[in-house]
Amino acid sequence: MRVKTKVKRKLIAISVIISFVSLSYFYTQNVFESKFFEEWKSLRSSLNASGECLLPLNVNPFDSRVTPYLIKMPNRIHCPKTELSRFYSIGANGESLTFVDENGILKKLNVPHHLNCVYQNFSRKGDSDDEIVYSEEKPLLSELNLIALNIEFVSVKCHENGDLVYSNTHFYPSTLKQLPKSDEYLPSVIILVIESMSRLNYLRFLKQTKSAFESLGNFFYLKGLTKLADNSFPNMVPLLAGLRPYEGEFPPNVRPDEGPYDDLPFVWKEFAKKNYLTALLEDCPEFTLFNYIAKGFKQKPTDWYLRPYWLHIYGQSSASSLSYCYNKNSKLDLFLEQVKIFLEKARDVPKFLFSFFIEVTHTDFNKAQLLDSHYAKFINEQKDQLNDSIVFLMGDHGNRYGAFLETNIGRIEERMPLLGIHLPIKLTENEPHLAKFLRINSERLTTWLDAYQLLLDVAHSNYTIIEKKEKKRQYSLWREEVPVDRTCNEALIPDNYCVCEQKIEVNGTEKFVQEAARILVDH
Known part of the structure; x- marks a missing residue:
């Protein structure tokens, strides 16, 4: 685009490749308040009417600008022994003194010790998402049928000669309703979210998981996926409810910063209407999506909701946020075990599961290495169920902390989260265009709203090709092409998160161009 001017001199042909990736540094220095950025935004807005978004799709995750910030770490979380470790992993198959079997029976192993063991079940308290209520302690003799007693969460303590020698907390989806089998093909949806996981950091550190x-x-990566907002909440709500929290899109009775959020049109409600079993799993209860400085839910939002369990164990010093372990296990392994148990319990019916693991990678992108073997093991062990399901492996946004963000690559990563999608072979054999469009759209500018539309398609069993070509806020990633000339403005991506590179020829005598040149030299 040529910018016309009254100045009667030959335009200085300056081919300026201006991307927000480089301009975002200026934003952090409060330069955006200057008239320069007002003029720049006006220029880019005019370009967006017809310009093509050139996405940074082929960035090297080990670029030399990145390596100074990389710290080598193990690929697993190691949990040291504690004072109460002698009764963990004592069974023939590595069971602890107490464990829950596949039938929901809490069992206690026979050991040559005079132990006095008690159990205490607990659950959420009324309409509070931050309180739990406990039953009275009762003796645990040999076993307890959790399904018959409608117990989802139970704490066990054992004493020997008056001293506490064993403590553990167990879970089981005992209250899941029995659903009839359907003759309709209804693929399960399994969403595995890792906090702050960018696609580049996935390529860099999660090799076994990859x-x-x-x-x-039958996998696809949405390489052009760009976040819509800064942190987790305003990015995941568009994925889960199709609404942006801070743009006046919420129902009038739901306050974005406070909640409760029961009345949002979550996609899991649409799946529930089709007789899917639903689950919402998050660790680190202080920082979960709907509870950070907010009220969460007044009613249990899904069929299985693990918040009471995590509130309980984080209330114990052995599982504080300073440790990645609880008793002998990493909290990540406990988290993935909860996913596994739900999948097993709901094996014969369609299910929708949203899991969000927060703690380890929240503030340090290097710590993604600690997750690698855990997620890889889980995927390999659950391959039979995952093969037949629609699987999202994803982040919410990229890394948001540290000096790494001062690099261009760091700023790209912060804005471009991971989204890998696996589709069941049966689905793409029946509807081959789904894979075709996902492959095309894998390198187009996309957002969480587009991913939401895909989920909505599944909930409504809508796989028909969309023939009509029109500009809109969200596209079905697998039923139509996302326009190649889609702009950040059209995708509802704010300027400061836009990663489109656009080549503009401008007049070197323009004041804002000279100011841009000065800033580039200064920084």
Whole structure:
């Protein structure tokens, strides 16, 4: 685009490749308040009417500008022994003194010790999402049928000669309703979210996980996916409810910063209407999506909701946020075990599961390495169920902390989260265009609103090709092409998160161009 001017001199042909990736640094220095940025935004807005978004799709995750910030770490979380460790992993198959079997029976192993063991079940308290209520302590003799007693969460303590020698907390989806089998093909949806996971950091640090995920086959990466807002909440709500919290899109009775959020049109409600079992799993209860400085839910939002369990164990010093372990286990393994148990319990019916693991990677992108073997093992062990399901492996946004953000690549990563999608072979054999459009759209500018539309399609069993070509806020990622000339403005991506590179020829005598040049030299 040529910018016309009254100045009667030859335009200085300056081919300026201006991307927000480089301009975002100026934003952090409060330069955006200057008239320069007002003029720049006006210029880019005029370009967006017809310009093509050139996405940074082929960035090297080990670029030399990145390596100074990389710290080598193990690929697993190691949990040291504690004072109460002698009764963990004592069974023939590694069971602890107490454990829950596949039938929901809480069992206690026979050991040559005179132990006095008690159990105490607990659940959420009334309409509070932040309180739990406990039953009275009762003796645990040999076993307890959790399903018959409608117990989802139970704490066990054992004493020997008056001293506490064992403590553990168990879970089981005992209250899941029995659903009839359907003759309609209803693929399950399993969403695995890792806090702050960008696609580049996935390529950099989760090699085993990547190999396991890709071994499922029929996989696609949305390389142009760009976040809509800064942190987790305003990015995941568009995915889960199709609404942006801070743009006046919520129902009038739901306050975005406060909640409660029961009345939002969550996509899991649409799945529930089709007789899917639903689950919402998050660790680190202080920072969960709907509870950080907010009220969460007045009623249990899904069929299985693990918040009471995590509130309980985080209330114990052995599982504080300073440790990634609880008793002998990493909290990540406990979290993935909860996913596994739900999948097993709901094996014969369609299910929708949204899991969000928060703690380890929230403030340090290097710590993604600690997750690798855990997620890889989970995917490999659950391959039979995952193969037949629609699987999202994803982040919410990229890394948001540290000096790494001062690099261009760091700023790209912060804005471009991971989204890998696996589709069941049966689905794409029946509807081959789904894979075709996902492949096309894998390198187009996309957002969480587009991913929401895909989920809505599944909930409504809507796989028909969309023939009509029109500009809109969200596109079905697998039923139509996302326009190649889609702009950040059209995708509802704010300027400061836009990663489109656009080549503009401008007049070197323009004041805002000279100011841009000065700033580039200064920084």
